[in-house]
Amino acid sequence: MNFSASEENYIKSIYHLQPPDGVVTTNELAGELQTKPASVTDMLKKLKAKKLLHYERYQGFRLSSEGKKIALGIVRKHRLWEYFLVQKLQFGWDEVHEIAEQLEHINSKVLIDRLDSFLNFPRFDPHGDPIPDTNGKMEVTGHINLTNLEINHAAEVSAVGSQSTELLELLSHKNIGIGTKLEVKKKFNFDKSVEIKIKNLPAFTISGQLAQSLFVKPL
Amino acid sequence: MNFSASEENYIKSIYHLQPPDGVVTTNELAGELQTKPASVTDMLKKLKAKKLLHYERYQGFRLSSEGKKIALGIVRKHRLWEYFLVQKLQFGWDEVHEIAEQLEHINSKVLIDRLDSFLNFPRFDPHGDPIPDTNGKMEVTGHINLTNLEINHAAEVSAVGSQSTELLELLSHKNIGIGTKLEVKKKFNFDKSVEIKIKNLPAFTISGQLAQSLFVKPL
DNA sequence: AATATAATTTAGACAAACCTAAATTTTATT
DNA sequence: AATAAAATTTAGGTTTGTCTAAATTATATT
Numbered sequence: 439m440n441f442s443a444s445e446e447n448y449i450k451s452i453y454h455l456q457p458p459d460g461v462v463t464t465n466e467l468a469g470e471l472q473t474k475p476a477s478v479t480d481m482l483k484k485l486k487a488k489k490l491l492h493y494e495r496y497q498g499f500r501l502s503s504e505g506k507k508i509a510l511g512i513v514r515k516h517r518l519w520e521y522f523l524v525q526k527l528q529f530g531w532d533e534v535h536e537i538a539e540q541l542e543h544i545n546s547k548v549l550i551d552r553l554d555s556f557l558n559f560p561r562f563d564p565h566g567d568p569i570p571d572t573n574g575k576m577e578v579t580g581h582i583n584l585t586n587l588e589i590n591h592a593a594e595v596s597a598v599g600s601q602s603t604e605l606l607e608l609l610s611h612k613n614i615g616i617g618t619k620l621e622v623k624k625k626f627n628f629d630k631s632v633e634i635k636i637k638n639l640p641a642f643t644i645s646g647q648l649a650q651s652l653f654v655k656p657l
Numbered sequence: 658m659n660f661s662a663s664e665e666n667y668i669k670s671i672y673h674l675q676p677p678d679g680v681v682t683t684n685e686l687a688g689e690l691q692t693k694p695a696s697v698t699d700m701l702k703k704l705k706a707k708k709l710l711h712y713e714r715y716q717g718f719r720l721s722s723e724g725k726k727i728a729l730g731i732v733r734k735h736r737l738w739e740y741f742l743v744q745k746l747q748f749g750w751d752e753v754h755e756i757a758e759q760l761e762h763i764n765s766k767v768l769i770d771r772l773d774s775f776l777n778f779p780r781f782d783p784h785g786d787p788i789p790d791t792n793g794k795m796e797v798t799g800h801i802n803l804t805n806l807e808i809n810h811a812a813e814v815s816a817v818g819s820q821s822t823e824l825l826e827l828l829s830h831k832n833i834g835i836g837t838k839l840e841v842k843k844k845f846n847f848d849k850s851v852e853i854k855i856k857n858l859p860a861f862t863i864s865g866q867l868a869q870s871l872f873v874k875p876l
Numbered sequence: 877a878a879t880a881t882a883a884t885t886t887a888g889a890c891a892a893a894c895c896t897a898a899a900t901t902t903t904a905t906t
Numbered sequence: 907a908a909t910a911a912a913a914t915t916t917a918g919g920t921t922t923g924t925c926t927a928a929a930t931t932a933t934a935t936t
Contacts, residue, residue, distance in 0.1 A: 444893065464914055477894055479915055484892090496901055496914060527771040540763045546756050552746040663923065683884055696924055698885055703922090715884060715931055 439488070443543040446512050447471065448481050449490060450542075452501055453509035461498030510574035516542040517563035517570075518553055524564040524650070525557065525600070534564065560600035566653055584632065584652040587622050592657045594619050599651035608648060613639075619657070658707070662762040665731050666690060667700050668709060669761075671720055672728035680717030729793035735761040736782035736789075737772055743783040743869065744776065744819070749849075753783065779819035783869055803851065803871040806841050811876045813838050818870035827867060832858075838876070 441449070451470045455462045464482070468475045486493045490505035501509060519541040523534040551572055554560075561576075562568055566583035568576040581596045595618040598605060609615060613636070623641050624633040630646025660668070670689045674681045683701070687694045705712045709724035720728060738760040742753040770791055773779075780795075782788055785802035787795040800815045814837040817824060828834060832855075842860050843852040849865025 442892080465912090473893095474895065475914065476896080476916080480893070523768075527768070527775055529771070537763070537765050537768050540765070544756070544759045544763075546759070549742075549746070549756050552748070556746055661922080684882090692923095693925065694884065695886080695926080699923070 440545060441508065445481070445485065446508075446543055448478075448485060449501070449505060449509050450512045450516075452491065452499070453506065453513065456500055461500045463498050507574055510570045510576070512542055514570040514572075514574070515544070515550055517567060518550060518557065518560070520563045520565070521557055521560045521569070521600070522553060525560075525602075558600050558602040562597060562599045562653060564599075564650055579653070579655075581653040581655045584622070584634075584649045584654050585625075585630070585646070587654055587656065589622050589624070592619060592621050593654035594657055595652060596655045597653040599653070605648075605651055612642075612644065614652070620654070659764060660727065664700070664704065665727075665762055667697075667704060668720070668724060668728050669731045669735075671710065671718070672725065672732065675719055680719045682717050726793055729789045729795070731761055733789040733791075733793070734763070734769055736786060737769060737776065737779070739782045739784070740776055740779045740788070740819075741772060744779075777819045777821040781816060781818050781872060783818075785872055798872070798874075800872040800874045803841070803853075803868045803873050804844075804849070804865070806873055806875065808841050808843070811838060811840050812873035813876055814871055815874045816872040818872070824867075824870055831861075831863065833871070839873070 448467070448471065451467060452462050455466055455470060464475045464478050468478045471478070482491070482493050482499055485491050485505070486499075489502055490508060491499050491501050493499035516538050519538045520534045523529040523537060529537075554572065559571075560569055566581070566586070568579065570576040577597075579597065584593075584595075587593050595614060595616055597616070598609065614620075618636060620634045620636045622632055623635050626632070626643075630649070631643050632646070632649045633641050633643045635641040667686070667690065670686060671681050674685055674689060683694045683697050687697045690697070701710070701712050701718055704710050704724070705718075708721055709727060710718050710720050712718035735757050738757045739753045742748040742756060748756075773791065778790075780788055781802075785800065785805070787798065789795040796816075798816065803812075803814075806812050814833060814835055816835070817828065833839075837855060839853045839855045841851055842854050845851070845862075849868070850862050851865070851868045852860050852862045854860040
């Protein structure tokens with residue numbers, strides 16, 4: 439089954455709005471999508487007919503398991519394209535959202551799986567959000583991107599953004615790996631580089647690009 | 658000005674159908690787009706109103722210079738994405754058309770210019786068609802892709818698909834360059850590799866991927 | 877030149893996705 | 907519990923891009 443870009447946008451927004459065990463409301467969704475509640479109601483009927491959501495009028499709605507599967511596919515596409523834009527085309531992580539909003543509607547399973555492979559199966563997008571794999575599975579983690587770690591708060595490296603040899607080579611050269619404990623001492627806005635401190639070592643600076651590929655759990 | 662995917666498809670098809678100094682007809686375009694003549698007429702009115710084509714009813718139509726500019730932009734996007742799919746994602750040149758038909762409607766000038774740069778400014782797509790540059794200029798050449806050269810017909814290498822160092826390194830290793838005279842002796846369907854013969858050298862085989870990056874002028 | 881055929885356009889309808897305004901249902905307040 | 911307020915839905919309309927069937931214009935044939 440194929441879906442229109444509009445249907446996909448509704449599904450994706452419901453996915454993001456939906457609390458662990460509650461429902462989404464018409465007004466909420468209209469706000470998120472910058473559209474009118476009446477338009478939302480129209481689409482809800484259509485998506486219900488396609489069995490993508492559970493919905494009784496006036497009672498709110500939530501994705502069905504089928505709907506969730508579709509949502510995860512869209513999220514996968516969005517995040518893989520964001521990763522591509524940042525890692526291969528030198529976009530900043532704050533510039534990629536709009537373009538990824540378009541690219542996420544490109545319809546080709548083999549394209550996305552090959553893109554995934556080309557990118558070395560990254561597990562986190564440039565914002566640190568996990569990328570669902572080809573089966574819709576993704577990691578649930580409490581970690582955050584190193585660029586978002588507060589200054590002078592101890593943390594432990596818990597994941598890297600991808601498995602590319604270039605990244606791993608750089609990390610081993612700098613003696614950073616999963617489990618490494620560190621603190622951020624300073625953030626330089628000019629080039630987004632970050633000065634970090636690892637115990638028993640002098641503080642040193644890493645590039646913004648590298649910082650974006652590191653995820654940490656605060657201790 | 659921005660255009661819908663549908664408008665873009667009409668513009669692109671008119672561009673491809675339009676003879677050097679003639680017009681395109683309604684039925685022709687309807688056939689190309691797998692739609693009905695009445696639908697074409699509707700769209701012609703709209704595109705005329707947007708000054709993208711010259712059109713008098715019952716008299717055929719052709720792109721205005723503004724229309725041609727738009728068409729070249731779409732062709733550029735289509736061919737760059739095709740190149741990306743073949744060179745980076747390992748698609749065969751015969752598998753990429755459908756996906757590129759979708760990707761060509763993604764709307765972001767900076768995205769395309771960065772993609773171009775990422776790909777090392779290729780001048781020909783995997784089918785050997787020239788890729789317009791950022792200003793809409795492209796080469797006019799009588800050459801064909803090496804994979805389409807008839808067996809035992811002498812030809813001269815006239816262009817390479819891109820300027821990537823990897824490609825150039827491989828070519829210099831094999832002593833192939835612009836002006837090299839050669840013949841194709843055999844084509845192997847299994848892996849699309851091609852056996853070629855250069856005067857004073859024993860015949861040797863090159864990969865399908867390399868063959869796709871070589872363009873020749875029959876002598 | 878008249879007429880038949882083919883190409884094209886017009887008229888009127890339809891689906892998707894949106895809208896506004898009015899009606900309905902739920903929720904909050906007195 | 908009655909009523910006011912807020913949320914939601916319905917009814918009916920718009921735009922885009924398509925369609926069919928009928929009308930018009932151009933082209934080909936006699």
